[in-house]
Amino acid sequence: MEDENMGEGEEKFEYEEVVKATENFNPKRMIGKGSHGIVYKGLLPRTVAVKKASSLDSLHHDDNSNKLQNEIRVLSILRQSPHVLNLLGTSHDSFGNKLMVMELLPNGSLHDWLHGSRKPPPSWTKRVEIAMQIARAVEFLHEGKPMVIHRDIKSTNILFDSHMNAKLADFGLAVMVGSVVESPPSQPAGTIGYIDPSYTSSAKLSPKNDIFSLGVVLLEIISGRKAIDVSKTPASIVEWAVPLIEREVVEEICDGRVAVPAYMAGGVGEIVRLGGRCVSEKEEDRPCAREVVMRITDVAERVRYPLWRSVVMRSIAGMVGFTRNKRSKLFLNTSSHNTSSVITVKQVLSLWD
Template identity: 30%
Template sequence: MNYTEVLKMGFSLNWSARDCSSCERSNAKELRDGGFGTVYYGILRDGREVAVKRLYEHNCKRVEQFMNEVDILTRLRHPNLVSLYGCISRTCRELLLVYEYIPNGTVADHLHGDLAKPGALPFPTRMKIAVETGSALAYLHTSDIIHRDVKTNNILLDNNFLVKVADFGLSRLFPTDVTHVSTAPQGTPGYVDPEYHECYQLTEKSDVFSFGVVLIELISSMPAVDITRHRHEINLSNMAMNKIQNHMLHELVDPSLGFESDCTVKNMITDVAELAFQCLQYDKEMRPSMVVVLEALKDIQHKDYIKDKEEINISADDVVLLKNDPVPLSPDSALNWNISTSSTSNGSC
């Protein structure tokens, strides 16, 4: 259904699609309130549950964002992107978008919001969220689309914690014959690529930076911005870079994840933190692509850390024996040991 068609399916809210101004007087269930509009819960006449986004103001800027979201979502199909069912016609005084309803809140809700509970979101689930979000963003980038507002509030979860990335009002179709697009900085504080904010040059690496912040949120359970923190740590990205650089990752990680008690979790979190560190580089050229980030996350998710730990322990025992041996190590033996330790260091505690 395109912009010029009336949403013939209809939806049973306490306000009518024919009189959109009654939204303000309705008792419709409000799901969330964002920077560009309020999202309500509804039910289509065929019984499907939906989320209805009502944009705040019917002005040129809002119409542009409305059309942008419709244009992008109608051309995309991915299991980790929210589906657009339809939209209201030009004859309506309001701008309404009708999406599939995702019932389990946002990642932000579960990390540091109303649904946050210690231990309720174990690290394997967080890894799954990271991989599925990365998959959605990699798909967008291969489709020449930049999301521009990647954040945990825009990552929805169903009852099985399946990810649905949402909110494409700021997204930009990226021309295939240029390296960047110059545009005024937009996005959410704490997630905005600092180089983009400085140079006004939008690239897919801007999404990579924002995703790096999401990864840090997943391992820390902290919000991207918190004015109650020390002034140098108000932005989570700044705090994370400092902690990782100074080998203080344990001060950043959510204690409920088992970082200090579970070697596998500790090594997985360390690898995720190192990947996030790459994503958060100031120079966009130093950041990996989303495709590379996704592959790295999948490797971390499926890596056998226990096997790696056994290998490093065997190598360490051999070193003890060699130290007790009066015969000195040959240069080749020493080289082999250095290669062995460097390739398996992530598998040890």
């Protein structure tokens, strides 16, 4: 029997089944610990992740249980997205304490990859892809009905599936806007280094709060620097990066562990400046999620089809019967000195008629 608040694709799992799948929540099965819950690996019969509320003491357990209930409610309402953690179903013990059964994202977090011992750090092509996937996750939340404001976007809440695709997770603090069952939170919430200062000062909830956090993540992806690093001055990535962006020395922000290919330099710079806009002190100066997606997608397209591949595209154009004039038009604005120029398949097709 399915929970009345859950979507059609989600199941109600027997508690005994979940206990068996996790070997009675064996610590050896623990694969993660979030802001309000502990995650275990289980077999039901597919491999899944099972999340239960943390219970250090009764006060924290009640608070964490409420966050877990909220996470279940939000994910149950969301339709499936390739960029958001997928809820498979729920279970509950004899006391009514709920558990989440989720898809397993086995390849760790973005925080682990950027700042942990994992080698090597992500390539620049992969960084652009991750940025695009997370921006699409935020767009999906902000343009849904009801709108969802995540309130805790950060690199530890960005996890990778078996194909190394990034997904946004941990919806314990999320708020549904425009839902009759949702009441505005009385207090701001989030993580230091990622939380929007204008949210903490005014307690006014806005999708632009998420955009600020997304901007921090974009700067983190490009720089390889933590959102808050007390070993550096300034400790805040925002306070460090914004002056560099204003001085137009964005190359100093790029992660020095991996050389930026010449053909990607322009696109990486665009993402840095986009991150700077996202963390603007003025909410009205921040882009919406859709614009962030559009601009990163444009960069990603240029990464796929840099100028040095134009010879291949020229050959394709010739093989499919382009006239000389159309080929001239296609390459008219392409200069050997402009390493960020691109030719996309869409452009080739647009010249066909």
